[in-house]
Amino acid sequence: MTNFVVKTLANAAALAAAIWLLADITLDDGSSLGRRTLTLILVALVFGLVNFIVKPVVRLLSLPLFVVTLGLFTLVVNALMLLLTSWLAKQLDLSFYVEGFWTAVLGGFIISVVSWVLNMVLPDKN
Template identity: 45%
Template sequence: MSFVLRVIINGFAIWLATVLLSDGLQIVGADSTSEKVLIIGFIALIFGIVNAVVKPIVQILSIPLYILTLGLFTLVVNALMLLLTAWITGFTDWGLEIEGFWWAVGGALIISIVSFALSILLPGSRK
């Protein structure tokens, strides 16, 4: 249940990031609202899988950079995970398009803040 809740939280955070940064982050392939919700759900699922599988490996390999930047490198890693998600969905007719690295950093910042805030507010999402 916790993974499903995390996917829903990430989906909302991704949607908010695409609304706030609409020049650099777009959801493509949706003609209607219901299609957009479904596509955001799939993007959030892929983002969750990327964060569960790839992110721990990248974090371990970049421990010196985390130490050197006092943890600020987390934002770069989150941006890279968002770019990887966009790259994976780029092989389909739907997905997430990001215009560049700095748009990914902005999106990662918004997604991190929203995910953190919603995880605090919703019981059972931090387990």
């Protein structure tokens, strides 16, 4: 349970970094800090579920592209997962938006880097 909470908070921090750095990734949920924080945590949960359920299937189906591009196709998969999260957030009435594929590529890269750094720093207990 602790690992789940830590990973969700790490996802929220990584998403917050992407929102802060990129104008085309937005979290428009009023001016209340509490409301924005709750929305960010809910989006982080959706993002975690997308990465847990959908991403392995996409990676398996696109394995030849990973090999041919020497792993660079990971950027495309991360972008697609971020776009899927944005779409699901809209369906769940969460105000998280990603505008366009190239913004998603850059956002996915930022999220990957921030998540990697946080996972190096934070404890990894099951």
